[in-house]
Amino acid sequence: MEGESTSEKCTSDVEGYTSNPEMENFVDQEFMKEMEESQNKEYNGMSESNNSYNNNDHTTEDRHANPAALMRRASEPAVLNGLPEPLIQAGWGLFWSQRENRHYFFNSLTNQSSWEMPKLPTSGVVPRSPTGAAPFDDPLGLHSSTSSENESRKEISLKRRRSCEPWTEASRKVSRIEIFWDFDIKTDVVVMESAPCNMPPPTPESERYRATLINQLRQHYQDMCHSREGIDAPHESFNRWILERKVSDRGCDPILPTDCPNEVSPAMYREIMHDIPIRLSRIKYLSDARKQLFCYAEAAKKMIETRNTTAESRKQVKWQTEETFSWLRKEQNALLEDYLDRLSHLRRQCGPHLAQTAKSSVESICAKMYHMAREYSKKIYDKATATLREHRIDIPPQPKPTANLVPGAPCAMITPSPPLSGVTQDIDKTHVNLTYKNELLRINKRFMEKLESLYRYGCHDDPTLTNFLPRVWCLLRRYQTIFGPNQYEGVVLQGALPVPVFKCLNEVFGVTMECFASPLNCYFKHYCSASVDTDAYFGSSGPILQFFPVSGSFEANAPFAEELMEAMVDHFERLLAQSDKPLSFIVFVPEWRDPTPVATLHMENSKFKRKQVLIPAFEHEYRSGLQHIAPESEVYHKSVHGTLLFFLQNDAGFEKWGPTPARLRELLNAFQPKSRSCTEKTSPTNHSP
Structure with missing residues (x-):
């Protein structure tokens, strides 16, 4: 309700509309009585086709009302009868609320509703903007009263809502949600x-193509981690790789790295190494600790036996893992802290040897990702420039900053x-x-x-x-x-x-x-x-x-x-x-x-x-x-x-x-x-x- 949506006395009725008993006096009762009598006469002589009026914007309770009550607010001629022509052109109509048993005013263009007679607009029909909100002014007179209601619903018009009013006043009054921005701040x-x-301006087709290629790049990352290291790609590692690469990247792509001084990303290398030989999850229970200790020892032993590495590394890792297996067989009643200490000890002893063994493989993953990113970036750029050439648009040279x-x-x-x-x-x-x-x-x-x-x-x-x-x-x-x-x-x-x-x-x-x-x-x-x-x-x-x-x-x-x-x-x-x-x-x-x-x-x-x-x-x-x-x-x-x-x-x-x-x-x-x-x-x- 205009000006009353935040009142504690208001109760919700239909969407975008509130009921307040105190507003009953705002409506001219004599006018409403005459409207009801007129509508009953209209209903008695109305053809069957007039019953097809669309009630989708009203409550389910109103939809299933008896025919007489339904026609009081649903009959198109009756709704418009008695309203000034400027209000009708602005989308206003008079409807019957089955819940409150009285009339109310509803605007089919702005979804506003009110017990009180709306003020006469100073201009013609106010069309919707693409956001679905209705602008309250038209300072340049771009929307005349000759615009039809159908055109205002079908044609997408973004004209003439002032930039200083990012939301419509009607939206602010009806909505109770918190606003997460303040654009009045200078x-x-x-x-x-x-x-x-x-840069080439984005187009829907180029962005769609970019999304396809980057999703492919994500999948390649997952596949390489799984096939070469036996692990899943670290969680969110791809996103952090993009952020880290753009710090030193001198290329022109807004997302993908194309011109970095080092093809091996320190962030990606570090995160893959952290999950070798297995990714450890957060330990909450005793059974989790015992299971993760066993799995880590087993994965470390398997990795050191199947990879090319130094004899000393193979000796140290095998000795540490065998000692862990022996400890697990003997200590059936160990405490959670004992398992955590043992796992930390095993990682300290085996970690450097495993990292040295996996170093070349992990570096090759990082380098492969970088080169694939460069290749995909070029494809995206070529597609964008091809679109520009179709419309005879040239990319101007990059100006120098002042x-x-x-x-x-x-x-x-x-x-x-x-x-x-x-x-x-x-x-x-x-x-x-x-x-x-x-x-x-x-x-x-x-x-x-x-x-x-x-x-x-x-x-x-x-x-x-x-x-x-x-x-x-x-x-x-x-x-x-x-x-x-x-x-x-x-x-x-x-x-x-x-x-x-x-x-x-x-x-x-x-x-x-x-x-x-x-x-x-x-x-x-x-x-x-x-x-x-x-x-x-x-x-x-x-x-x-x-x-x-x-x-x-x-x-x-x-x-x-x-x-x-x-x-x-x-x-x-x-x-x-x-x-x-x-x-x-x-x-x-x-x-x-x-x-x-x-x-x-x-x-x-x-x-x-x-x-x-x-x-x-x-x-x-x-x-x-x-x-x-x-x-x-x-x-x-x-x-x-x-x-x-x-x-x-x-x-x-x-x-x-x-x-x-x-x-x-x-x-x-x-x-x-x-x-x-x-x-x-x-x-x-x-x-x-």
């Missing part, structure tokens, strides 16, 4: 002007985009479904509106928003490709801080920009992200390692890839050392201590560290990486480990946004889980690339 960030991006200081703004895409088409949308109760060549991608309706708002802000080559739906499809396809094909795979890459924390960071510490985000999980409209070619149209400033601010306050919540975290800290320290203007980075990292990551050690000893704060495990939450498709009850997840906060600031930044005790208390309070229901699931707090 930024005071000043940066060194970067070069625009000349040393000019400019306000923070989205990265500019300078390669013209070919015509984009073929994406259709279907809007259901909670989601928008986008389909391209039978491949369907879903997004929450609220997040679709968010993307539309970001698109109006960040896109400069599509003022009529003709390419909005294809570019949203490309965006969703890109991030699903990064996540991986399996359920919940890669979700930790898109986790985000709770909304109260972002609000506190902005109000207390002046934060207006995120260093690691995406259009799907950003809170501010100013952010950096990894996939600049898909994200730039939605306001991204590009990768943080290619972003050079000289002033401003930033939030940094990087994915948990150690090499990326190290590069992030080095980048921040260089920026802080070079600027004499207020500059601040509030960095969030996991509390890992066995061993402690190099990035954490570096920040703990940094001369720019002003404060270090620990948020204990299970006492704070993060937003899910699937927040753009997840139900509201599954958005927040408790963190299973602690989070460390580092305040890295130069002198001017410390003077302006220093972590005083009062400010820290506000931030810690913001981290406390609120009274809203939070899912009992727990999740690690990795975040977007």
Whole structure:
């Protein structure tokens, strides 16, 4: 109900509509009586065909009402009888509520409902936008009253909702869900002007092809690990390999590494070695400990007997494993701690010999993955450029960056985009479904509106928003490709801080920009992200390692890839050392201590560290990486480990946004889980690339 949806006295009736007994007096009772008499007369003489009126937008209870009551609100001529013509053109009609036994007004275009007579619109019919929301204004008069209702439903129009109003007022009033962003916040960030991006603009066909090849690459990785080392590919190892490779990659592909100084990835090598000879799982029970100790000894013995290795390594491993088997036969009543100690001892003694034996094989896996990535990247680039040539579009040369200081703004895409088409949308109760060549991608309706708002802000080559739906499809396809094909795979890459924390960071510490985000999980409209070619149209400033601010306050919540975290800290320290203007980075990292990551050690000893704060495990939450498709009850997840906060600031930044005790208390309070229901699931707090 307009203006009353948040009232505690309101009770839910039909979707997007609330019932309030106090609003009965708002309706002209005499007018309603005349309407009811008129409708009864209409019903008596109405033909059978008029009974086919579509009631899909109303309650099941109303659908099964008696014919007289049904026709009171379902008869098309009766609904329109007595309403001013401008209201009818705007989609308003008068209907009967079987539950409340009275009339109400319902707009078939905007899904608004009200007991009170709607105000007369100042212009003609207001069509829907592709997000399903109805804009409240048309400052350029692009939508005239001559537009038919059928055209407004069939034709996709993204025209003329102001960029400063990312969601419609009707949506804000009806919905009770929390809004995970605030695009009214302006930024005071000043940066060194970067070069625009000349990558081929994404198209649905090229993104579909990219997804196919990268999924093949994932499968090749799994097959090589299984055939050569007898293990499954380490969990999330492929995703961390991409993040680690892009730190040193000088190539042009937004995802795949193509020009790295070393073809062997330290991250991939380390993670494969960690699972050799078997992957050890978390031990909870005594039987698990005994089983894993036996399996590790058996796998180590088999590996050392079937591989080419030195005689000394074979001797040491066989001796240690035979001693373990003997101990297992004798110690039938050992304690859990005894099994854990024995397993740790066996790994220390056999690990170096097994690593030396498997070294060449693991290095060949890493090298093969790198060369296949280069080959696939070339195929993707060739397909994209072939599409451009079909439309006689040339890729301009890459401009050089300048040393000019400019306000923070989205990265500019300078390669013209070919015509984009073929994406259709279907809007259901909670989601928008986008389909391209039978491949369907879903997004929450609220997040679709968010993307539309970001698109109006960040896109400069599509003022009529003709390419909005294809570019949203490309965006969703890109991030699903990064996540991986399996359920919940890669979700930790898109986790985000709770909304109260972002609000506190902005109000207390002046934060207006995120260093690691995406259009799907950003809170501010100013952010950096990894996939600049898909994200730039939605306001991204590009990768943080290619972003050079000289002033401003930033939030940094990087994915948990150690090499990326190290590069992030080095980048921040260089920026802080070079600027004499207020500059601040509030960095969030996991509390890992066995061993402690190099990035954490570096920040703990940094001369720019002003404060270090620990948020204990299970006492704070993060937003899910699937927040753009997840139900509201599954958005927040408790963190299973602690989070460390580092305040890295130069002198001017410390003077302006220093972590005083009062400010820290506000931030810690913001981290406390609120009274809203939070899912009992727990999740690690990795975040977007």
